Amino acid sequence: MHIVVPIKQVPDTAKVKLDPETGTMIRSETDAVMNPLDLYAVETAIRLKEQYGGKITVLSMGPSSAHRTLKEALAMGCDEGVLLSDKAFAGADTWATSYALSTAIRESVPYDLIITGERATDGDTGQVGPGIAAWLNIPVATYVARIENFDGTRFTLARLTEEGYERLSVPLPCLLTVVKEIAIPRLPTLKGIKRARASEISIRGKDAFPFRDEYLGLRGSPTRVVKIETPQVSRKGEVLVIKTEEDLEKAAEEFVRFLEERALI
Amino acid sequence: MVAKNRARPGEHHDKENPTTASTLAAGVIHELQSIVGPSYVWTDPEKMEAYSHDETDAKTYGHMPDVVVFPKTTEEVCRIVKLANQYRVPIVPRGAGSGLSGGAIPHQGGIVVSLERMNALIELDTANMVAVVEAGMVTNDLARKVTEHGLFYAGYPMSLETCCIGGNIAENAGGGKAIKYGVTGRYILGIELVTPTGESVWLGGKLSKDVTGYDLKSLVIGSEGTLGIVTKAIVKLIGLPKAWADLLVLFHTPQEAINAVPRILTQGVVPVSIEFMDRLSIQTSCRYLNETLPYEKAGALLLIEVDGTNPEQVETDMITVGELCEEQGALEVYVAQDKNNRERIWNVRRNIAEAFKVYCPVQSLEDIVVPPSRIPDLIPELEKLSAKYGIQIPCYGHAGDGNLHATLVKDPKMDMETWKRVEDSCLRELYAAVARLGGKISGEHGIGIKRKKYFQEIANPVELELMRALKKAWDPKNIMNPGKIIDL
Numbered sequence: 001m002h003i004v005v006p007i008k009q010v011p012d013t014a015k016v017k018l019d020p021e022t023g024t025m026i027r028s029e030t031d032a033v034m035n036p037l038d039l040y041a042v043e044t045a046i047r048l049k050e051q052y053g054g055k056i057t058v059l060s061m062g063p064s065s066a067h068r069t070l071k072e073a074l075a076m077g078c079d080e081g082v083l084l085s086d087k088a089f090a091g092a093d094t095w096a097t098s099y100a101l102s103t104a105i106r107e108s109v110p111y112d113l114i115i116t117g118e119r120a121t122d123g124d125t126g127q128v129g130p131g132i133a134a135w136l137n138i139p140v141a142t143y144v145a146r147i148e149n150f151d152g153t154r155f156t157l158a159r160l161t162e163e164g165y166e167r168l169s170v171p172l173p174c175l176l177t178v179v180k181e182i183a184i185p186r187l188p189t190l191k192g193i194k195r196a197r198a199s200e201i202s203i204r205g206k207d208a209f210p211f212r213d214e215y216l217g218l219r220g221s222p223t224r225v226v227k228i229e230t231p232q233v234s235r236k237g238e239v240l241v242i243k244t245e246e247d248l249e250k251a252a253e254e255f256v257r258f259l260e261e262r263a264l265i
Numbered sequence: 266m267v268a269k270n271r272a273r274p275g276e277h278h279d280k281e282n283p284t285t286a287s288t289l290a291a292g293v294i295h296e297l298q299s300i301v302g303p304s305y306v307w308t309d310p311e312k313m314e315a316y317s318h319d320e321t322d323a324k325t326y327g328h329m330p331d332v333v334v335f336p337k338t339t340e341e342v343c344r345i346v347k348l349a350n351q352y353r354v355p356i357v358p359r360g361a362g363s364g365l366s367g368g369a370i371p372h373q374g375g376i377v378v379s380l381e382r383m384n385a386l387i388e389l390d391t392a393n394m395v396a397v398v399e400a401g402m403v404t405n406d407l408a409r410k411v412t413e414h415g416l417f418y419a420g421y422p423m424s425l426e427t428c429c430i431g432g433n434i435a436e437n438a439g440g441g442k443a444i445k446y447g448v449t450g451r452y453i454l455g456i457e458l459v460t461p462t463g464e465s466v467w468l469g470g471k472l473s474k475d476v477t478g479y480d481l482k483s484l485v486i487g488s489e490g491t492l493g494i495v496t497k498a499i500v501k502l503i504g505l506p507k508a509w510a511d512l513l514v515l516f517h518t519p520q521e522a523i524n525a526v527p528r529i530l531t532q533g534v535v536p537v538s539i540e541f542m543d544r545l546s547i548q549t550s551c552r553y554l555n556e557t558l559p560y561e562k563a564g565a566l567l568l569i570e571v572d573g574t575n576p577e578q579v580e581t582d583m584i585t586v587g588e589l590c591e592e593q594g595a596l597e598v599y600v601a602q603d604k605n606n607r608e609r610i611w612n613v614r615r616n617i618a619e620a621f622k623v624y625c626p627v628q629s630l631e632d633i634v635v636p637p638s639r640i641p642d643l644i645p646e647l648e649k650l651s652a653k654y655g656i657q658i659p660c661y662g663h664a665g666d667g668n669l670h671a672t673l674v675k676d677p678k679m680d681m682e683t684w685k686r687v688e689d690s691c692l693r694e695l696y697a698a699v700a701r702l703g704g705k706i707s708g709e710h711g712i713g714i715k716r717k718k719y720f721q722e723i724a725n726p727v728e729l730e731l732m733r734a735l736k737k738a739w740d741p742k743n744i745m746n747p748g749k750i751i752d753l
Binding site: 012033036075184187188189190191192193194 | 513580583584591599601602603
């Protein structure tokens with residue numbers, strides 16, 4: 001089985017600062033990490049490989065620094081890394097991104113299964129996974145929480161919904177987006193790190209595949225980010241000051257009334 | 266809820282509070298009030314309760330003070346100490362109260378002098394790479410503030426969230442980073458001390474070298490508040506590391522793990538920390554955390570951190586260290602380079618004590634230190650004691666510097682009387698074994714009141730006499746944290 005895992009390099013959310021003037025993120029290369037939710041896709045792929053054999057290709061689109069993220073996936077146990085990196089890809093929205101990734105997948109590799117994370121922690125759209133499936137015209141199962149069975153040609157899956165779980169039977173080839181519940185990502189081992197260091201990431205530009213130029217990058221993107229704003233949280237808190245026993249009584253009564261008015265008790 | 270919230274000095278002064286300090290001469294409270302202001306003199310037992318213990322077991326070691334005062338200036342501290350001399354009242358300096366040997370407990374009552382209002386960063390002198398701070402400054406606040414300037418305060422111990430510089434100095438606190446960065450004392454260039462007779466003096470200065478007479482500053486560092494009250498300090502800062510990598514290495518046996526330590530330390534890479542955990546610690550902590558690492562086969566683990574300013578160098582160091590562990594027969598070497606994974610593996614180490622508290626909260630956290638090469642000889646001794654006394658003795662700690670926190674954990678079914686007897690006999694045997702191996706009974710927690718009895722039994726009489734002579738010379742009326750470390 002050949003599994004392709006598209007992953008994304010995102011800013012380390014612990015270190016992200018917003019530029020108060022422009023409302024955009026202040027990025028620095030050293031603070032970039034693998035999208036934390038992609039770790040679950042990588043882990044799922046590795047477990048499937050361990051059980052059924054095969055090979056895993058990790059694929060990313062981004063600046064050349066994103067090769068570090070691909071190496072991280074190799075260190076965990078993936079076999080091959082491909083990075084789409086070209087100025088022509090820059091500024092792509094989810095439509096253009098899923099176009100570019102799906103083209104690379106279709107043209108470069110015979111694939112059986114594509115696994116993505118639920119969404120990226122920077123854009124937060126969750127559209128690229130299903131987008132790739134649409135471009136490739138294959139079935140997609142989103143929010144997969146469990147793989148219950150695999151008979152060599154079909155998966156039986158439990159899909160997380162707001163009400164509970166939905167059981168699906170999905171044939172290969174297909175695309176799954178997985179949620180955290182599916183597995184706990186493994187720690188990379190020293191052996192894995194050394195293997196990853198020794199392996200080459202193949203970097204491909206816009207001429208590597210038969211892309212339609214007008215679908216690429218900012219030019220090919222039907223949507224634009226016009227403005228990013230930090231939402232203003234305005235809570236109207238009421239402070240009850242307690243200095244004496246009487247205050248305590250009063251405050252307790254007031255608090256109970258507050259809860260009762262809102263039918264909370 | 267409200268009553269449980271720890272009161273803060275000066276916030277809710279209650280004038281109606283009756284003075285309960287019956288053992289103090291009537292005038293003392295009044296004079297203290299005139300020195301620091303009435304809001305900063307506490308005698309309400311409910312509020313003082315927090316000042317009656319540290320992190321040792323409050324039931325065993327805790328004792329109420331007669332009064333707690335919160336001075337704001339060195340001059341106020343001097344006046345308080347002079348007052349204590351005049352009335353011969355015990356005086357106990359206190360930082361955050363996160364000590365582990367009872368050093369800040371007023372076990373004879375008297376005046377607790379809390380330095381928590383003296384918490385200012387007085388000067389950040391980047392030209393000399395030093396900071397001048399007041400003793401009550403929370404170490405973590407200092408660390409954070411200097412980081413903003415690309416600087417690093419490397420002398421901080423494990424309880425950095427709460428502890429303060431003054432307490433660190435009094436205990437010469439260590440921690441997990443001592444192999445590379447040493448302990449608190451290395452970073453203290455100068456201190457302002459209020460002597461046991463109430464004079465203030467600066468010892469040391471913004472100096473890298475100083476052999477001008479006796480090194481009194483170093484005498485005070487680690488003296489557990491028995492030689493005076495540190496009110497200010499000049500701390501040394503260094504460049505901030507920019508890259509880190511952590512290794513979690515599983516071994517079949519403690520022997521294999523410990524054997525790897527000297528190999529690592531002699532290969533030119535100086536790790537920040539090499540932490541050791543035995544099988545019992547690993548399993549208890551991992552189960553407590555629901556950690557999914559395949560730890561079941563591991564008889565021991567090492568947690569190794571390397572850091573530096575250059576990420577490539579750090580990765581090379583990490584690989585060097587990891588390969589040495591593999592040569593020593595490591596089961597598996599896990600690597601954490603990003604924040605989440607680093608947190609994940611350090612959690613296994615940080616949660617040991619919490620995990621054992623679930624099993625039984627009654628424990629004796631020990632702090633023995635042996636020459637690092639003797640750790641393999643220590644492990645079988647612990648196993649023997651564990652079997653003999655029928656208690657669990659998990660062993661974990663700073664393998665790189667030989668400082669291990671073997672912990673006696675009471676069997677939940679054992680009654681307290683038996684436990685007290687078992688604890689006492691077991692500690693005596695443990696300390697004797699440690700001495701045979703060329704070690705000492707405390708590496709970083711101190712003697713305080715918790716280990717005083719054992720320390721006096723096991724230490725060289727000549728050394729003890731020198732210590733007594735010193736204490737008597739500095740504190741003729743024996744009012745400065747009396748009864749700690751040694752009996753006079």
